Amino acid sequence: MNPISFKHLATDGRARRGEAVTTHGTFQTPAFMAVGTQATVKGLTPPQIGETGTEVVLGNTYHLNLRPGSERIQRLGGLHKFMGWSGPILTDSGGFQVFSLSELRKTTDEGVVFKSHIDGSMVSMTPERSIQIQAELGSDIAMAFDDCAPYPASRDEVEAAMGRTHRWAERCLDVKRPAHQALFGIVQGGVFPDLRRESAGCLTQMPFDGFALGGLSVGESKDEMALILGDTTELLPKEKLRYLMGVGTPADLVLGIGNGIDMFDCVMPTRNARNGCAFTSEGKVVIKQAQYRDDESPLDPDCSCYTCHTYSRAYLHHVNRAQEMISGTLLSLHNLTYYQSVMNGARQAIEKGQFEAFAAQIASIHGETQPILETH
Amino acid sequence: MNPISFKHLATDGRARRGEAVTTHGTFQTPAFMAVGTQATVKGLTPPQIGETGTEVVLGNTYHLNLRPGSERIQRLGGLHKFMGWSGPILTDSGGFQVFSLSELRKTTDEGVVFKSHIDGSMVSMTPERSIQIQAELGSDIAMAFDDCAPYPASRDEVEAAMGRTHRWAERCLDVKRPAHQALFGIVQGGVFPDLRRESAGCLTQMPFDGFALGGLSVGESKDEMALILGDTTELLPKEKLRYLMGVGTPADLVLGIGNGIDMFDCVMPTRNARNGCAFTSEGKVVIKQAQYRDDESPLDPDCSCYTCHTYSRAYLHHVNRAQEMISGTLLSLHNLTYYQSVMNGARQAIEKGQFEAFAAQIASIHGETQPILETH
Numbered sequence: 001m002n003p004i005s006f007k008h009l010a011t012d013g014r015a016r017r018g019e020a021v022t023t024h025g026t027f028q029t030p031a032f033m034a035v036g037t038q039a040t041v042k043g044l045t046p047p048q049i050g051e052t053g054t055e056v057v058l059g060n061t062y063h064l065n066l067r068p069g070s071e072r073i074q075r076l077g078g079l080h081k082f083m084g085w086s087g088p089i090l091t092d093s094g095g096f097q098v099f100s101l102s103e104l105r106k107t108t109d110e111g112v113v114f115k116s117h118i119d120g121s122m123v124s125m126t127p128e129r130s131i132q133i134q135a136e137l138g139s140d141i142a143m144a145f146d147d148c149a150p151y152p153a154s155r156d157e158v159e160a161a162m163g164r165t166h167r168w169a170e171r172c173l174d175v176k177r178p179a180h181q182a183l184f185g186i187v188q189g190g191v192f193p194d195l196r197r198e199s200a201g202c203l204t205q206m207p208f209d210g211f212a213l214g215g216l217s218v219g220e221s222k223d224e225m226a227l228i229l230g231d232t233t234e235l236l237p238k239e240k241l242r243y244l245m246g247v248g249t250p251a252d253l254v255l256g257i258g259n260g261i262d263m264f265d266c267v268m269p270t271r272n273a274r275n276g277c278a279f280t281s282e283g284k285v286v287i288k289q290a291q292y293r294d295d296e297s298p299l300d301p302d303c304s305c306y307t308c309h310t311y312s313r314a315y316l317h318h319v320n321r322a323q324e325m326i327s328g329t330l331l332s333l334h335n336l337t338y339y340q341s342v343m344n345g346a347r348q349a350i351e352k353g354q355f356e357a358f359a360a361q362i363a364s365i366h367g368e369t370q371p372i373l374e375t376h
Numbered sequence: 377m378n379p380i381s382f383k384h385l386a387t388d389g390r391a392r393r394g395e396a397v398t399t400h401g402t403f404q405t406p407a408f409m410a411v412g413t414q415a416t417v418k419g420l421t422p423p424q425i426g427e428t429g430t431e432v433v434l435g436n437t438y439h440l441n442l443r444p445g446s447e448r449i450q451r452l453g454g455l456h457k458f459m460g461w462s463g464p465i466l467t468d469s470g471g472f473q474v475f476s477l478s479e480l481r482k483t484t485d486e487g488v489v490f491k492s493h494i495d496g497s498m499v500s501m502t503p504e505r506s507i508q509i510q511a512e513l514g515s516d517i518a519m520a521f522d523d524c525a526p527y528p529a530s531r532d533e534v535e536a537a538m539g540r541t542h543r544w545a546e547r548c549l550d551v552k553r554p555a556h557q558a559l560f561g562i563v564q565g566g567v568f569p570d571l572r573r574e575s576a577g578c579l580t581q582m583p584f585d586g587f588a589l590g591g592l593s594v595g596e597s598k599d600e601m602a603l604i605l606g607d608t609t610e611l612l613p614k615e616k617l618r619y620l621m622g623v624g625t626p627a628d629l630v631l632g633i634g635n636g637i638d639m640f641d642c643v644m645p646t647r648n649a650r651n652g653c654a655f656t657s658e659g660k661v662v663i664k665q666a667q668y669r670d671d672e673s674p675l676d677p678d679c680s681c682y683t684c685h686t687y688s689r690a691y692l693h694h695v696n697r698a699q700e701m702i703s704g705t706l707l708s709l710h711n712l713t714y715y716q717s718v719m720n721g722a723r724q725a726i727e728k729g730q731f732e733a734f735a736a737q738i739a740s741i742h743g744e745t746q747p748i749l750e751t752h
Contacts, residue, residue: 038694038695038698038700039691039694039695040695040700040701040702042700042701042702043701043702043705044702045682045702045705045706046686047682067694067697067698068669068690068693068694068697072669072670072690075670076670076672076688076690076691077672082688082690082691082694083691084686084687084691293444293448294448294451294452296452296453306421306423310422310460311460312452312458314444314448314452314458315415315452315458315459315460317444318414318415318443318444318458319414319415319416321443321444322414322443324414324416324418325416325418325419325701325704325705326416326418326419326420326421328701329419329421329701329705330421
């Protein structure tokens with residue numbers, strides 16, 4: 001029996017509407033996963049995560065390995081029990097974080113040695129270790145450990161990282177996993193269409209349960225991302241899930257869906273929330289701006305989340321200015337609800353064969369939205 | 377019609393069990409009020425506050441006057457609507473904060489001029505202004521503006537502050553309030569029993585809806601507090617509510633209840649929660665301690681709050697160490713639930729005539745608990 005089953009329900013152009021079943025429950029696709037880096041979606045309890053319509057949560061192997069440690073989480077009953085989230089969980093492989101967050105890394109074919117951001121100790125990560133950690137965490141979907149080239153990088157650098165990613169992919173598949181755990185491969189190749197095609201061609205020969213596109217939304221232009229997306233997803237098997245990692249704005253989501261992507265994750269809805277920035281059906285709202293000081297209207301008149309049906313913009317402005325914890329919580333509740341409403345809208349539009357119009361509408365509202373960087 | 381009605385249900389020695397009815401709902405006494413200084417109980421949504429068993433929330437006139445301003449809150453429909461809490465609200469008068477938090481204050485018989493902690497501007501507060509602010513906030517119970525002598529202070533200083541508190545009390549009563557709003561007087565007199573008696577005697581001649589004891593739990597010994605409590609409450613009318621301001625530890629609560637107090641408020645359950653300190657049926661738990669790193673047991677085995685029925689101490693240790701927002705939220709949920717369970721236990725014990733044994737049990741668990749100071 002497969003650890004994950006994926007059923008097509010509808011298509012509209014390249015856009016796909018489906019349903020995925022895991023041991024810990026079902027999720028509808030296209031799906032947006034809330035990021036729960038350190039075994040918590042920042043500022044929200046699991047019931048609040050559920051309230052937003054979120055069905056899948058992502059945990060970070062890099063962070064959980066350093067603290068509190070995956071063996072500890074295993075002893076305590078696994079990540080689901082540990083963090084109080086009984087629904088599906090996907091864990092990343094730590095690859096992206098090792099290559100982007102950590103200092104003093106040394107990469108060889110064996111793996112990567114890096115300096116912990118917590119205590120400065122040297123930590124080793126290999127394909128085998130990454131899969132072992134994810135097995136201990138007990139997620140429903142594990143990701144292969146990949147070599148992420150920086151952006152921009154030369155073609156030679158990208159090609160070398162891709163080749164290593166393929167060799168590591170085979171090693172990942174050789175490690176024993178829990179029976180309930182699926183494993184996805186990660187297509188690399190940067191912004192070079194021929195390398196992406198080569199990567200997709202190589203990885204789809206391996207028995208992965210799904211495929212991700214890594215190394216996008218890292219600084220390349222939207223046109224470059226669109227080109228790679230359309231080009232690569234065409235080479236992926238239709239019967240398996242496709243995941244665009246770390247993406248993105250609402251406009252990015254509909255771009256991905258329109259190119260056949262089924263799954264997304266991004267810190268933007270929760271990180272921007274903590275920085276006082278809301279995504280709404282009327283575009284971006286930076287709640288600390290003085291214009292909202294006396295605004296009696298809800299954050300988003302079209303939203304039915306707890307924040308929007310309880311509070312005025314004036315209140316949200318106040319708690320943001322007063323640096324109250326509730327500010328991040330209430331805006332995270334809203335932003336995740338908004339993201340999930342975009343996904344739900346996309347699913348309905350695909351079923352009705354109206355995805356193109358829906359995507360154009362979302363892109364016109366959010367076309368200019370740029371990520372806000374963490375301020376602390 | 378009185379803005380607040382108070383019904384005795386049972387007594388046990390000096391301890392009283394009752395029920396208070398306001399326009400915004402009923403609360404059981406003895407009652408513990410959660411502190412919502414800046415129009416939010418830090419880290420909790422109103423449904424979460426309700427989950428803890430909390431029935432009354434306290435708002436701070438000093439803070440809300442400076443930001444966002446009481447006129448603004450009035451325009452936005454009043455404090456209940458603004459902060460999304462539909463139950464009873466008590467507002468303090470700002471007296472304690474003006475005398476303890478603010479800089480550069482100048483006190484005359486007219487009132488106090490102080491420097492705002494937000495923008496450094498000079499702000500004036502008088503008895504009339506305090507009542508006006510509270511009227512604009514629209515709380516169910518307003519407090520008279522009092523002159524709080526520091527601790528320690530000479531008898532002359534305490535006597536002068538008490539005299540001024542009495543003159544200010546009359547001026548507070550002369551200000552027009554909303555029909556639904558009760559007004560409580562505040563007994564001062566420091567640790568001098570004869571001054572406390574004089575203050576109680578003077579204020580109870582005035583038409584207040586209830587009486588508070590101010591200026592306790594400010595550094596005096598437990599014995600001094602106990603003496604003042606027992607002595608003063610005897611002089612307060614039995615048919616009106618009695619409120620011990622800013623108190624305290626679980627042991628302080630049962631001390632107060634045993635001396636006839638009906639209402640309490642304190643930042644300890646929520647502030648200590650944010651600092652990783654939990655009150656439990658087994659005593660204090662400082663969750664960041666290494667001993668909890670692998671502890672599979674709940675924070676408090678006797679507690680049915682969301683935190684205790686969902687998480688291990690090991691998880692709470694992890695999110696505290698990782699400085700995750702959820703740490704403060706989960707411990708606040710628990711600590712307030714624990715405080716409310718103490719109040720509920722006290723109410724049941726009074727009904728059964730077993731309050732003395734209950735109080736001794738709580739005091740033996742928490743006798744040594746000291747407040748933890750805010751670290752930021």
